[in-house]
Amino acid sequence: MGLLRIMMPPKFQLLAVMAFGIAMMFIENQIQKLEDSRTKLELTIARHEVREVEQRHMQEAARDWTPPGESDDVVIIYNRVPKTASTSFTNIAYDLCSKNHFHVLHINTTKNNPVMSLQDQVRFVRNVTSWKEMKPGIYHGHVAFLDFSKFGVKAKPIYINVVRDPIERLVSYYYFLRFGDDYRPGLRRRKQGDKKTFDECVSSAGSDCAPEKLWLQIPFFCGHYSECWNVGSRWALEQAKYNLVNEYLLVGVTEELEDFIMMLEAALPRFFKGATDLYRTGKKSHLRKTTEKKPPTKDSITKLQGSEIWKMENEFYEFALEQFQFVRAHAVREKDGELYVLAQNYFYEKIYPKVN
Template sequence: MAFLPYRAVMQTKYQFMIGILVLTALFYLESQIQRLEVSLTKIERAIAQTQIENLNSAWKDHTSRHLVTDNDDESKKDDIVVIYNRVPKTASTSFVGVAYDLCSVNGFNVLHLNTTRNSHVMSLPDQTRFVQNVTNWNAKKPAFYHGHLAFLDFSRFGVTTKPLYINIIRKPLDRLVSYYYFVRYGDDFRPHLKRRRSGDSQNFDDCVAKDEQECLPEKLWLQVPFFCGHSQECWRPGSKWALEQAKHNLVEHFFLVGVTEQLEEFVAVLEASLPSMFHGSIERFQTGGKSHLRKTSNKLQPSEATIAKFQRSEIWQMENEFYEFTLEQFEHVKRRTMKVVDGKTVIVPQQFMYEKIRPR
């Protein structure tokens, strides 16, 4: 019977012991990592759970409406100007109602822009006047302007401090159908007000079947030009240049654009992003009867044949492309701003900090 040399036996024994120690260390490290992951999850939940409460309390005092620095200039804290160039029939009245409720509480001014004959574009002199008013009317700052006006690029007029544009858009055919019935039957906001097509009981499907003027695909062409601007090409139905310009302006010049179908989420993101003006807006929206302030009366859903007819048109395809582009952008912003914790949607806490600041 052969026996291993003593040195070989001891070497095997040491290797076995080292293996046991390594495995033990690995199991220990794994258990510690699991404990840390559990602790981190608990911390994230706790932070997320208290985020809204902290956000609410942090902005109760008007002196907290701006980032404080060592050289803070009191004259600049009220310079914020928001322009909501609201697209018709996109739940804009519901959202504006929240702004009117909050203006006194949060200390800002709401101004409605009313244009002659509800024109969505201005003459060049009026554009200049509007830019000067918004920029220099310090007595009405901070300000929230709203009106049915196409996008206006302030930088074209030599202005360095530009307003924050926001907007909401809607699925293009849904918006047109809502407008069609609105001008006939009005809404529950002002039910006794006579609209311009009052008395006309023809439904939308029949209007489309007859190819009447107000039901043509060209009537869908509104949301693209609202973001494109005042250029004549913006308002030419089916202009590919206008579509691309609208996308460019949305990304480059708009602070936030939501969709009607996610109006509550839009309000939540806006409150988290501009609490100096919109602190308390989600609570007002949920509990103050603002979630659907204006509902079109006697609105009928279009038939499958009507929907198919519109979807074959190039104009619907372009307007829908813009809607899908906007929705994708909003979903991206929303994912970075909010998350679901234990079934509740909460605001993501601040995820940056400053360090290694020199000199001390």
């Protein structure tokens, strides 16, 4: 460079220096662009790797997760309330279990006590969660709701149930204790021989038709808390409502049992595929009917409806009915006098990032 300065005129020397400076700036700019490109490439590669990991995890999770209605590891608990058409419904489960390959287990408690001891609660939770040979399965019995989360269980069972107008349920139970039903007509019932009608019981303020006898559906849904069984407890009513909404997949009503069965078949086909047709055409679905049952008079109904206990039980029943009708309104439609289940009514769009 020094020799060039000697040989070149000053004017050309200046141009040479400027050209050299421009060349160096261009080279530095290209180097910076290469550095930026490398950084972007590394970032793109990193994002791609992260995306691949996320997609792999999502695919693994999809393989591990099976819809409740199709899984072979699902357990349903039907803690059936007495005289709500529970036998009619369980007969359908018995008829379907061989065809649909699931188990049905009847929970028979001593003296029909709906409250389990603490040690029996632990045993029952262990049975339901770890008895693999009985999965998939439906457990049913006259037992109060049991919160499995209290026992540290992650995969909780699916709860279902049916409720009935409280006075109609009590009248049915009153005559059932005296005359039985057409399911097992030869079986002697606890009050057999007592010919007193329900109306006569109400007019004489008998114990078997007292308002306190209405207090049953609330504690069955409330569960294994002492306050649940305190007759007339507002706390028990609110807890029963909470459990119905948060812990039960579906709660039907006796008066609309066919709709309840239809919705279960749509939601849980693994268990209830064919249940609707079986209910409509089978003999067992209408098998159990209380005999010698006489509808109560308006005076008897009015007298019971004057009690605070009836008001609370009826409030719970109306709450359950409204929830059931809400679910049904979004699940089925009526056409030509027949109900049918709606097909899938949601879809996905604008899924990003797009895959080439």
